[in-house]
Amino acid sequence: MKKLTLIVDMDEVMADPITKLRTWYARDFNKQYTDEEIAGKHLADVVPAGHASILYQYLNTPGFFRDLVVMQDAVEVMKCLNEKYDVYVVSAAMEFPNSLKDKYDWLQEHFPFLQWQQICLCGSKHIISADIMIDDHSRNFHAGIHRKILFTSHHNIYEPADERVNNWQEVARLLLK
Amino acid sequence: MKKLTLIVDMDEVMADPITKLRTWYARDFNKQYTDEEIAGKHLADVVPAGHASILYQYLNTPGFFRDLVVMQDAVEVMKCLNEKYDVYVVSAAMEFPNSLKDKYDWLQEHFPFLQWQQICLCGSKHIISADIMIDDHSRNFHAGIHRKILFTSHHNIYEPADERVNNWQEVARLLLK
Numbered sequence: 593m594k595k596l597t598l599i600v601d602m603d604e605v606m607a608d609p610i611t612k613l614r615t616w617y618a619r620d621f622n623k624q625y626t627d628e629e630i631a632g633k634h635l636a637d638v639v640p641a642g643h644a645s646i647l648y649q650y651l652n653t654p655g656f657f658r659d660l661v662v663m664q665d666a667v668e669v670m671k672c673l674n675e676k677y678d679v680y681v682v683s684a685a686m687e688f689p690n691s692l693k694d695k696y697d698w699l700q701e702h703f704p705f706l707q708w709q710q711i712c713l714c715g716s717k718h719i720i721s722a723d724i725m726i727d728d729h730s731r732n733f734h735a736g737i738h739r740k741i742l743f744t745s746h747h748n749i750y751e752p753a754d755e756r757v758n759n760w761q762e763v764a765r766l767l768l769k
Numbered sequence: 770m771k772k773l774t775l776i777v778d779m780d781e782v783m784a785d786p787i788t789k790l791r792t793w794y795a796r797d798f799n800k801q802y803t804d805e806e807i808a809g810k811h812l813a814d815v816v817p818a819g820h821a822s823i824l825y826q827y828l829n830t831p832g833f834f835r836d837l838v839v840m841q842d843a844v845e846v847m848k849c850l851n852e853k854y855d856v857y858v859v860s861a862a863m864e865f866p867n868s869l870k871d872k873y874d875w876l877q878e879h880f881p882f883l884q885w886q887q888i889c890l891c892g893s894k895h896i897i898s899a900d901i902m903i904d905d906h907s908r909n910f911h912a913g914i915h916r917k918i919l920f921t922s923h924h925n926i927y928e929p930a931d932e933r934v935n936n937w938q939e940v941a942r943l944l945l946k
Contacts, residue, residue: 597896680896686885692869708863709892716886719774719857721898721913736898 596723598677598767599737600670602695604728604745606681606703607660609651610635616650632750651688658694662702665760671705672768677724679710684732686715726763741766773900775854775944776914777847779872781905781922783858783880784837786828787812793827809927828865835871839879842937848882849945856887857899861909863892903940918943 603609613635618624621643629638636644650656673679681699685691692713699706714720717727721736726743730751733740741763742753757763780786790812795801798820806815813821827833850856858876862868869890876883891897894904898913903920907928910917918940919930934940 599896680893682896686873686888686890689870689873689885692873692890693866696863696866696869707892708866711863712889712891712896713863713869714889714891715884716857719776719859719889719898720896722896 595676595678597721598673598679599682599720599722599725599727600673600679601725601727601729601732601743602681602683602685602699605726605743606663606666606670607657607698608663609657609660610746612656612660613647613650617647620646627746630746632747634747648688652690654690655694657688657691658698660698663760665764667702669760669764669768670703672764674705676768679706680712680722681706681710682712682714682717682720684715684717685713724767726757772853772855774898775850775856776859776897776899776902776904777850777856778902778904778906778909778920779858779860779862779876782903782920783840783843783847784834784875785840786834786837787923789833789837790824790827794824797823804923807923809924811924825865829867831867832871834865834868835875837875840937842941844879846937846941846945847880849941851882853945854901856883857889858883858887859889859891859894859897861892861894862890901944903934 600606614625625638636647639647683695685695695713696711699711717732718734724739724741725733725737726741727733728743728745728748730742730748730753741755741757742748742751744756744758755766757766777783791802802812802815813824816824860872862872872890873888876888894909895911901916901918902910902914903918904910905920905922905925907919907925907930918932918934919925919928921933921935932943934943
């Protein structure tokens, strides 16, 4: 039987850029944002006016994405998903062109069982179709995605969702049973 | 009215890597392949056994894709297509991870009217859906592509095609009338 297509997002799903963003911001501006302060919000909307461009500079710094922490249990669950589904990692990375090679190298290091054919670094995800998508941005759940699974991140905690997972163990319970 | 989605391939459609590949090969092995010698074939199948990996090394050399020649009339026609269609440039670049930033920079230089949201560097194109696709590889014309336009390249000249264009003027005649 043909495997279902499963699209998995990188940032805030497989990798954690938010902890590093907050750490760099605290280093430069002596202000460490708490989980409570960014609940339901994007970091760019929380920092003082004019500082959103600083966050952009962090994200486009060569190397920023290269050593991000892997989300807990992501490797083990992805390994199993990769057996059962036709898995693709799709990241809207094009806004940060200096991240492209870093993201590829990061995947090679932590998810070596994924082939280059399974990686897609795009701008908009609106040309991407799949049976299932796991993403922290509901804006990526367009009509071409059949089953939409919202991965909880600080900015989406108050959003409604068809299906929601809070961690990779919950992904496993949903998709590997 | 919602614009139709148009996916355009880069290599051998917008950019010419084949001339450069043949030039580098001639530089290193003193053999310049003619159009006749590569007609209906992939360069990797024409070079002596064991030399396909040399072509791969050329393609993955940082900078290889950065200064490729733009295909004749591609800029002018793409500018007009970009007004009429929802255009995305989709390149199966992930096989050559050192090409990623070069391809982005090349597009910025020659097609500055394209936004980062319109660029997608992927592995397989089988998760990409569109109303229209222009590509030199018919293997990319899967069920999610409604109208399939084969752009003539040396390797596909003997292939059947739903629709075929031989140059960008023919693209204009087909899609801008």
